[in-house]
Amino acid sequence: MAVVEGRLGGFLIVLTIMGLALPVFFIAPVQGYNRPPPRKNLYVPSDDPGSDSPQQVHISTVGADKMRVSWITDSPSPATVEYGTSPGAYEKSATGSTSSYKYLMYESGEIHDVVIGPLEPNTVYYYRCGSNSGPEFSFKTPPASFPVTFAVVGDLGQTEWTKSTLDHISKANYDMLLLPGDLSYADFDQPLWDSFGRLVQPLASQRPWMVTQGNHEIEKIPVLHSSAFTAYNARWHMPYEESVSDSNLYYSFDVAGVHVIMLGSYTDFDPSSAQYQWLQVDLGKVDRGRTPWIVVLIHAPWYNSNKAHQGESESINMKDAMEDLLYQARVDVVYAGHVHAYERFTRVYKDEANNCGPVHITIGDGGNREGLASKYKNPQPKISVFREASFGHGQLVVANATHARWTWHRNEDSDEAVASDSIWLTSLSSDPACKN
Numbered sequence: 001m002a003v004v005e006g007r008l009g010g011f012l013i014v015l016t017i018m019g020l021a022l023p024v025f026f027i028a029p030v031q032g033y034n035r036p037p038p039r040k041n042l043y044v045p046s047d048d049p050g051s052d053s054p055q056q057v058h059i060s061t062v063g064a065d066k067m068r069v070s071w072i073t074d075s076p077s078p079a080t081v082e083y084g085t086s087p088g089a090y091e092k093s094a095t096g097s098t099s100s101y102k103y104l105m106y107e108s109g110e111i112h113d114v115v116i117g118p119l120e121p122n123t124v125y126y127y128r129c130g131s132n133s134g135p136e137f138s139f140k141t142p143p144a145s146f147p148v149t150f151a152v153v154g155d156l157g158q159t160e161w162t163k164s165t166l167d168h169i170s171k172a173n174y175d176m177l178l179l180p181g182d183l184s185y186a187d188f189d190q191p192l193w194d195s196f197g198r199l200v201q202p203l204a205s206q207r208p209w210m211v212t213q214g215n216h217e218i219e220k221i222p223v224l225h226s227s228a229f230t231a232y233n234a235r236w237h238m239p240y241e242e243s244v245s246d247s248n249l250y251y252s253f254d255v256a257g258v259h260v261i262m263l264g265s266y267t268d269f270d271p272s273s274a275q276y277q278w279l280q281v282d283l284g285k286v287d288r289g290r291t292p293w294i295v296v297l298i299h300a301p302w303y304n305s306n307k308a309h310q311g312e313s314e315s316i317n318m319k320d321a322m323e324d325l326l327y328q329a330r331v332d333v334v335y336a337g338h339v340h341a342y343e344r345f346t347r348v349y350k351d352e353a354n355n356c357g358p359v360h361i362t363i364g365d366g367g368n369r370e371g372l373a374s375k376y377k378n379p380q381p382k383i384s385v386f387r388e389a390s391f392g393h394g395q396l397v398v399a400n401a402t403h404a405r406w407t408w409h410r411n412e413d414s415d416e417a418v419a420s421d422s423i424w425l426t427s428l429s430s431d432p433a434c435k436n
């Protein structure tokens with residue numbers, strides 16, 4: 001796939017025509033620390049612009065045994081997926097829906113969304129999207145029981161650094177990718193969402209990519225585009241309906257004995273909010289016999305000893321509102337992004353080490369154009385076990401109901417097997433001292 005450097009957005013041009021002050025929209029939420037020289041966004045062009053050939057193919061799990069296939073075409077094409085377990089032989093097909101959205105002068109392609117299944121666990125499926133002349137893709141469904149391996153990475157963006165991260169992840173033998181927010185860094189320039197979709201397709205068409213949103217997904221512009229998360233919601237439809245959530249911004253699902261909860265740091269989280277009430281109900285339904293592990297993803301970290309992104313309401317107020325719920329439910333791990341670095345805390349609750357609290361991990365080191373957050377507060381807090389500003393990703397291998405292995409892999413280490421940080425975790429549901 002050809003890649004050309006740098007791209008000036010239609011967004012800049014539109015705003016200049018309307019005579020509006022641009023800087024208003026380009027101020028990042030928190031600055032004041034020195035990042036290494038940023039790298040420009042890549043732009044991944046379409047192989048066949050204007051056509052009905054499928055682009056930006058990605059998949060996400062739906063319920064226990066279904067998969068959502070999402071893709072975009074420039075020209076109209078049926079929302080149909082043909083699939084089967086042998087290459088070139090598609091014994092089944094399913095039809096879904098097509099949508100599109102407008103953003104300033106930009107009009108999206110045809111966004112197709114088809115749920116297929118029931119599917120067998122741990123099985124390779126071959127599939128074709130849209131017209132029956134399209135290319136063949138394949139994916140593997142997650143296993144129905146342990147072990148299960150997650151790749152975890154936040155704040156991806158689309159730079160040479162991102163490519164290095166994706167290259168590492170592609171060498172990992174994982175079942176599902178979890179992304180705690182900040183995907184494309186399109187930052188209002190909508191064609192960059194398309195470019196991001198094309199950049200991640202080789203991985204995201206093969207394994208389910210389960211994502212939640214960060215501040216870079218908001219893309220709200222006063223007066224001009226007053227609704228938030230337009231592109232994100234249109235392009236990354238997650239299984240919220242199946243988890244009885246009323247919003248694509250927070251949802252949950254079960255995979256092989258793990259209950260995964262995706263929360264929204266940039267939507268209401270106070271105790272009267274729909275998100276809080278949904279979370280309370282969702283946690284109440286978890287059966288630790290069936291899913292001994294609970295993993296939560298947020299964007300803005302609740303624990304963070306980096307100098308970046310201190311004092312933000314999405315960290316402080318969300319933690320104040322929701323930490324008790326996660327603690328009482330004995331959530332095992334909380335992943336966050338936002339800070340462009342890696343940091344692992346010990347089990348914590350209310351700022352102190354607590355054997356029944358979640359391990360908090362910041363994994364915002366996916367490689368976006370803003371660079372690394374390399375300044376830390378000193379001394380290192382006792383609850384912060386490991387911190388480093390390097391690009392990379394993590395892997396959580398859940399071996400069985402009691403044991404899981406977490407490893408962090410730097411992009412600098414060309415051998416994917418090298419782990420720079422690793423720890424065995426034992427599930428809180430198996431710890432008699434943490435029984436509620």
Ligand SMILES: *[C@@H]1O[C@H](CO)[C@@H](O)[C@H](O)[C@H]1NC(C)=O
Binds near residue numbers: 399402
């Ligand atoms: C769970 O996995 C760990 C690590 O591989 C192993 O030591 C332990 O014996 C396993 N437990 C069971 C019940 O199989």
Ligand SMILES: [Fe+2]
Binds near residue numbers: 214299
């Ligand atoms: Fe962020």
